[in-house]
Amino acid sequence: MPRKRKEEDTTEDPNAQTVSVKQEPAAPREPQTERDIERLQDSLRRLKVKKGIIGYILRAEKSASIDINDPTKIIDYAVLSSIVLNAGEILSSSFELGGVYKVTLEGEKAKMLTLRTNNHSLSVFMENTLDSDKIHRELDVS
Amino acid sequence: MEKEAYVEALKNTLTEIRNVSPGINSSFIFTEDGAVIAGDPEVANMSINTTLSSFQKIAEKAELIGGLRSFSVDGAQGRVYISHINNLYLVTATSKNIDENILRSVTQVIIPTVLKLLETINPVPLKSTQSxxxxxxxxxxxxxxxxxxxxxxxxxxxxxxxxxxxxxxxxxxxxxxxxxxxxxxxxxxxxxxxxxxxxxxxxxxxxxxxxxxxxxxxxxxxx
CATH class of the missing domain: 2.40.40.20 (Barwin-like endoglucanases)
Incomplete structure (x- = not known):
């Protein structure tokens, strides 16, 4: 059963569950990387309460953070995110696209925006009413 | 129109689109069950195979978001875009800075129009392909x-x-x-x-x- 995050969570949805997974103690990092992650997490907390946002999965070097409205679908979204990331890498290699920085998957009901940097990857799930390019700009991931 | 003529018409369309659209490097079309219908000669077999393999895995899991409508990968040097058109999928490999209007015109207007026209002239059951x-x-x-x-x-x-x-x-x-x-x-x-x-x-x-x-x-x- 996923545990709620201990830090304060201002999400409006009482049924949402946040899962933080620390795989092993984090090695000392450069301050800039820590600040980037913290800044991104702040952006995600603000984004999460927006209408139409289903949730997100943030994967850093040694940890992952998942916040999905429907806790029964956490694993499904995690698997989809993983498969899409992997497919992006494979297609990038096959078509010689260079380093992948964005993958977008759109379905009939919802869409997934995945952003990659050297240090982390972020998948945001949203309803089709939202503009994924606008969400990308709001997150300001570089 | 025989199936061969249908496929030839599609192939010529893809080639001409590449010739006149700056930024489009190659493209091919495949059915929902993974059979390649028409392909730009520029696309290597290996690229087609890896695309189909990756697509199958995503399509299985995409039921979570209502089925796959489109999929795009943006890299430092280029982009691949897969779009669902009727019961077919169009794969387009482009340069990094392709004009979005051109890409949208090709994937959402030109190809769908050509497909509709070909089907209107003579419907061909593309799904019943042997390979x-x-x-x-x-x-x-x-x-x-x-x-x-x-x-x-x-x-x-x-x-x-x-x-x-x-x-x-x-x-x-x-x-x-x-x-x-x-x-x-x-x-x-x-x-x-x-x-x-x-x-x-x-x-x-x-x-x-x-x-x-x-x-x-x-x-x-x-x-």
Whole structure:
């Protein structure tokens, strides 16, 4: 059963569950990387309460953070995110696209925006009413 | 219009689009069951195979978001865009800075219009193509022999193409063009059915130089 995050969570949805997974103690990092992650997490907390946002999965070097409205679908979204990331890498290699920085998957009901940097990857799930390019700009991931 | 003419028309369309659209490097079209209908000669077989293999995995899981409508990968030097048009999928590889209007025009207007026009002139059941791309699942055992295993539904479809006769042998083509013929039977394990795989004995995999997870092209041989 996923545990709620201990830090304060201002999400409006009482049924949402946040899962933080620390795989092993984090090695000392450069301050800039820590600040980037913290800044991104702040952006995600603000984004999460927006209408139409289903949730997100943030994967850093040694940890992952998942916040999905429907806790029964956490694993499904995690698997989809993983498969899409992997497919992006494979297609990038096959078509010689260079380093992948964005993958977008759109379905009939919802869409997934995945952003990659050297240090982390972020998948945001949203309803089709939202503009994924606008969400990308709001997150300001570089 | 015969099917060959339909495919030729599509192929010419893709080639001309590439010629006149700056930024579009290559493209191809495939059906929902993974059969390539028309392809730009610029696209390497390996790229087609990896695209189909990746697409299958995503399509299975995309039910979570209502089925796959479009998929795009943006890299430092280029982009690949897969869009769903009627019961077909269009794959377009472009340069990094392609004009979005051009891409949208091609994928959402020109190709759909051409497809609709071709279907209006003479509807062609594209799904009933014989060749099929399947993902390799290698297996070993004492009594495996050289017989491969395929989904019973696919064998049944192929059987329909030959007046209900059982399909006993298939031709397998590896990504590098190497081919071989093998006896075929159904996959009996229900957990493995409906996943777009072909179970191939290890020694046949070695002879074809294919590994688990790669895509191969399978064609039924007339009974």
């Amino acid at each position: 099929q791309q399947l993902v390799v699942e290698a297996f070993s055992g004492f009594f495996t022999g050289d017989t491969v295993q395929i989904d019973p539904k696919l064998l049944s479809e192929w059987s329909g193409l030959f007046n209900g006769q059982n399909i006993n042998e298939v031709e397998i083509k590896a990504p590098d063009g190497e081919t071989t013929r093998c006896k075929v039977k159904e996959i009996t394990d229900t957990n493995l059915q409906g996943k777009g795989i072909i179970r191939i004995p290890d020694r046949v995999c070695k002879a074809l130089e294919v590994n688990k997870g790669e895509s191969v092209t399978i064609k039924p041989l007339e009974p």
